[in-house]
Amino acid sequence: MTATATRVLVLNSGSSSVKYQLLDMRDGARLAVGLVERIGEETSRLAHTPLATGGDKRETEGPIADHEAALKAVAAELSADGLGLDSPELAAIGHRVVHGGLKFTEPTVIDDAVLQEIERLVPVAPLHNPANLTGIRTARALRPDLPQVAVFDTAFHTTMPEYAARYAIDVETADAHRIRRYGFHGTSHAYVSRKTAELLGKDPSEVNVIVLHLGNGASASAVAGGRCVDTSMGLTPLEGLVMGTRSGDIDPAVTFHLKRVAGMSEDDVDVLLNKKSGLVGLCGDNDMREIRRRIDEGDERARLAFDIYIHRLKKYIGAYTAVLGRVDAVAFTAGVGENAAPVRAAALAGLEEMGLAVDADLNAVRSGEPRLISPEDARVAAAVVPTDEELEIAQQTYALVSA
Structure with missing residues (x-):
């Protein structure tokens, strides 16, 4: 070079x-x-x-x-x-x-x-x-x-400990077929967790962050000192949060039930869970802006979809707080996370005992820059950190070839 x-x-x-x-x-x-x-x-x-x-x-x-x-x-x-x-x-x-x-x-x-x-x-x-x-x-x-x-995409999550990465199924079967939790959106989680530490004026090694990558695909990660210790997506990007068209977490027996009772094939179930579920399955829309508009007009189906979406988010915030032990920041990113103020407000509402809160005025600001949306006295920072997966890929690529 x-x-x-x-x-x-x-x-x-x-x-x-x-x-x-x-x-x-x-x-x-x-x-x-x-x-x-x-x-x-x-x-x-x-x-x-x-x-x-x-x-x-x-x-x-x-x-x-x-x-x-x-x-x-x-x-x-x-x-x-x-x-x-x-x-x-x-x-x-x-x-x-x-x-x-x-x-x-x-x-x-x-x-x-x-x-x-x-x-x-x-x-x-x-x-x-x-x-x-x-x-x-x-x-x-x-x-x-x-x-x-x-x-x-999976590389950032390879630091997960075995107890977070393994499913509780027969070990020989899992190993033979490479069944484990890999996680995805890794370049985004790496970039945002690092940028969140910078926003707090600290080195990434000193900061514990919960990253919420909320787009049409959505995932959460628990990042301790710059290393991923848990993430919501698993063997595939289907597991975890409610997404635009994906179900997220679901009882595995639902697939057997649909095959037995509804006569659905494996491909039918695959399409259902990946393309006809999530927000679009719940209310017919996967655009959060349209869902919020419908809610404002009194649409109960859109309201229920939003509530289910937020409920799942809260569960992961709580779970990852427990995993990390100490949380310094919760960072929202990707299309919904960066632009949907009502999602951010609802996700953290009622979590004041965990040190989390949103300042309504700061949350309403639209900006392409990393920013805090929590009150000054909040024990845990709430942040909006625009992701930049392309820059992260470019930086990793250039660092490797120029070393």
Whole structure:
């Protein structure tokens, strides 16, 4: 890597989409951002914003056959702004990989052996790892000479002790099929827990934080001194909090009951719990803004969905307070956590005996900066900390290749 190579391209490859950001690691500035969606359809769409030149967002529509075509289209957009993949200033490409199992506990330079191991984990991440692999292989073909780094969603949670990570099932069966709690959203939890410590003016090693990543997917983590000791998602991202379309925690026997009584297949139950449950299953909407609007109009179904969502949040806040023993801060992040003041207020309401409270005026402020929303005399800080998973991936990638 040359001394002038300070840029990192971050790729997040989904089954039919590619999100990307190009960052300059001298200051973390975004040079370009974009999204390719509906890959493989006639109505594929590419949206690209060249932030480095201050240009307007460019959108194109038309068929993009596969991920190779998508990345070539991204490369062409970047080249048009003088930011091409052939630039000597590009130090590496960082890839979000959802599942790293127990083997990948930190960012890893990708080679053939790493690819094989990510592929071996497909059975425990069938919706995500295949798409991540496609993006990696395509990017390697475009720039085989460039370091490519995998940053794993599960890595931050590999510090969980065995008693938090294991399910109480037969050990031999669990080990044979890699059944355990892995956790997800790890890059967000790592970034937000560290930024929360900075907000408190302390080193991460001195701070215990409960991080609430509340988006369409939602997860909680208990972070002690910068290390995850528990998290709400498990073998898959289905476990834990109520989410936009996922049920979160549920009695496992519900699946057997639905197969026996309703005649549902395994695939039917999978679709029900992952895509037709959570908020959308409870009230037909998974947009918290719409749910709040409906509540304001007296919609009881929306109110019940919101109450169930908040009840689950409170349970995890209480549980993780017990796990940590001492809590210095509760940090809200992601789309709902950062923008839905009523969610934050409701989640902490009634927890004053635990040292938690919300200042209504501070909570009502909208800002893209980390901020406290608790009263000055609160024993436990309540914070809103915007997440930045792409920056976290870029920082981990650059630190590895420049070491």
